[in-house]
Amino acid sequence: MPDSKAIGSLELYKRLLRYLRAYWRVFLASLLAMVVAAATEPAFARLMKPLIDGGFVQKDSAAMIWTPLAIVGLFVLRGVTSYINEYSTSYLSGHLVQRLREEMFGKLMQLPVRYFDDHPSGRLLSRIAFDVNQVTEAGFNIITVVVKDGITVLGLLGLLLYTDWQLTLICLAVLPLVTLIVRVVGKRLRGLSHQNQHNMALLTQVLGETIDCQRVVKIYGGQAYEAERFQRAAESIRHNGVKQSSMSSLNTGVTQLVISMALALILYFATARAQHGSFTAGDFMSFLTAMLMLFAPVKRITSISQALQRGLAAAESVFGFLDEAPEADLGTKRLAETRGALSFRHVSFRYPHAERDAIADLSLDVKPGETVALVGSSGSGKTTLVSLIPRFYDPDAGSISLDGVPLTDIEQASLRSHIALVSQDVVLFNDSVAANIAYGRIGQVSREEIVAAARAANALDFIEAMPEGFDTLIGENGVRLSGGQRQRLAIARALLKNAPILILDEATSALDTQSERLVQAALERLMQNRTTIVIAHRLSTIENADRIAVMDQGRIIEVGDHRTLLAAKGRYAQLHAIQFHDHSAHASVLGADTARE
Known part of the structure; x- marks a missing residue:
């Protein structure tokens, strides 16, 4: 074997x-x-x-x-x-x-x-x-x-x-x-x-x-x-x-x-x-x-x-x-609370057997309560970078700190208790709606708090319309729900956790316009007063971010807000122009089809 x-x-x-x-x-x-x-x-x-x-x-x-x-x-x-x-x-x-x-x-x-x-x-x-x-x-x-x-x-x-x-x-x-x-x-x-x-x-x-x-x-x-x-x-x-x-x-x-x-x-x-x-x-x-x-x-x-x-x-x-080595967890510090200040210092990371670094000598500071968006082409290292924050992986070089404390000095359970994640690939359990939302704070949540989280995530209407409401079984990985409904349950779960650090990994990329609008509104509530790292391909969803970091081959090549980066006419401006052109062309085709009808 x-x-x-x-x-x-x-x-x-x-x-x-x-x-x-x-x-x-x-x-x-x-x-x-x-x-x-x-x-x-x-x-x-x-x-x-x-x-x-x-x-x-x-x-x-x-x-x-x-x-x-x-x-x-x-x-x-x-x-x-x-x-x-x-x-x-x-x-x-x-x-x-x-x-x-x-x-x-x-x-x-x-x-x-x-x-x-x-x-x-x-x-x-x-x-x-x-x-x-x-x-x-x-x-x-x-x-x-x-x-x-x-x-x-x-x-x-x-x-x-x-x-x-x-x-x-x-x-x-x-x-x-x-x-x-x-x-x-x-x-x-x-x-x-x-x-x-x-x-x-x-x-x-x-x-x-x-x-x-x-x-x-x-x-x-x-x-x-x-x-x-x-x-x-x-x-x-x-x-x-x-x-x-x-x-x-x-x-x-x-x-x-x-x-x-x-x-x-x-x-x-x-x-x-x-x-x-x-x-x-x-x-x-x-x-x-x-x-x-x-x-x-x-x-x-x-x-x-x-x-x-x-x-x-x-x-x-x-x-x-049973003899396999568990996750390395040598941290001894427990964080009762955190402001959410993240600092990346000369971080490098390479997957086993990869030809090049996924993250290469990257440095970035994220202020408490700040929303930082990561953009770039596929394979630029965005998802890898946010995976280093909850220590799914540890960097091969450099350091990452939270409120000035190296992540390796913090107990993993304590670190992860301050982080919420909403991704494109929503993971739900074959259980009731209420149980999936309550997963954000297992064993520490009341029914009223679950309902409040669902309401804040714009999920209450479709939940109450289900046969058994919050007690409805949603099937394996939420197979009985639409993509937008699954996303809103994931947001409700994150809202319930109420963590000071929020990671959004392509949370709206696979949704239709109506679902995206509902999910985006729920995300805006979720992002309030939190340090938020957003990965987005749709640049329209991160125009209001405090800062946007443009990544390419594991490095940050541009940092600034939406207007500053457009004015710089660099890589971000190119990505924005390409998306705007594709969107305009798509709208023109739809308009021509409508006129013919």
Whole structure:
């Protein structure tokens, strides 16, 4: 797996067992139940001697009564202990999966933005939803087989040694060969399990993208293309599954062949001993029963290699994810309040594997309560620059300060509590309208405050017209709302947060004229008495900004208000002329169409 760290099997088990410390009593009860259940098997084989010798050979009436009763008692004991083992194992594995999922989700929220840039969402979903379940196979299911069947094997071997140690040595002679087979096949199965995780992540990614982009798929006729992508991913999973089954079956088949050869020799020599009178019928039946009972647990032990390697590969994936470094947060200062003065000093930033800096030696001061607009062509670094303010990324060089305090000295949670963001790509949750607005101040807001924020965002009218008003579910990412309605909910959320620093990233670029007018009016309310950084392609929306900074290739090449920059006839004037010309041409076309009508 390309993004996980190599972790030894012993270390994986040590880490898994740490999660069981809080449940050691249940785990101990499970182990004791396994031991008792395992001990009933050699005890049953041992009962064959008094049953045959006493009941059939010697015609002992007492043996004919107590031996069957003892067998029934053994199976009752085995049934009770097996139930205790199954219940406790299920209880423990459920808690293990829950704790791991909770830790992984907690880690997910601590990871830096760069991690999400480098890792597809399908792999992340697969890890939390799929890999964690596989960990239980490396945990309790394997422990159950190893402990229960291991004790059973040891007990049966002890009985065999007690009955005839010379014949038993034949059984022991094949163990090194069986161990070698299991180890060789196990390495191959673990590699296949890693590949299966990658294939499952790819399948999840294709599925998620097709669901999220279903409108694009439909309009561009991409159904066949997406079906082919999904088919390739599903084919890889199927092919890998066949390989795993093949290797597991080969392992089991070869192991059983080796064991059967040993059993054949044992039967031959046991029959020869019985003919010479050194074996009683009861001894032979007890030895034969123990030998046949030995076959099943040995088979299960040798067959767990596939589940073991699959589980260990999943545990390696899970713990590799949990070991990822979280966002660097070395800040110690908490800001009870802030004026909103921002200062950029010789800031540079480059994305990994990029050919040039996204931000190059940039310096800018933003006064408290000032509105500064960032304009420039696509790729000039506007969005990257505002992403540095909440520390989604940290600059490679230079420094950024808030009220004279370097951002790196401020606790991230404290810093971000003073920042609100409204972007072109509005993110909403599949919840009620009220819950999406209240996200601005989770757990600290009344219904009246939610209504007031909706009214200030020009959203109250359309909300009250919805079937259940503020309690209406809006669907995944607000799919049941228009673009303007989604934007106004995002503005209401920002209004509710009431942060002193506001970032507007293309908040009106994708709206029609009527929606833009409503959203712009709401934004003007939102921007009052706040330090505001505005990214805009429509220059008409930022003409009233206190200052406009024109960016090009990560640098600020012009700064001034709207009139000053137009008079300078520089890059801003060129951008304005191009937009004004395009707007005039569009208006002329509309006018000509109207005249013809």
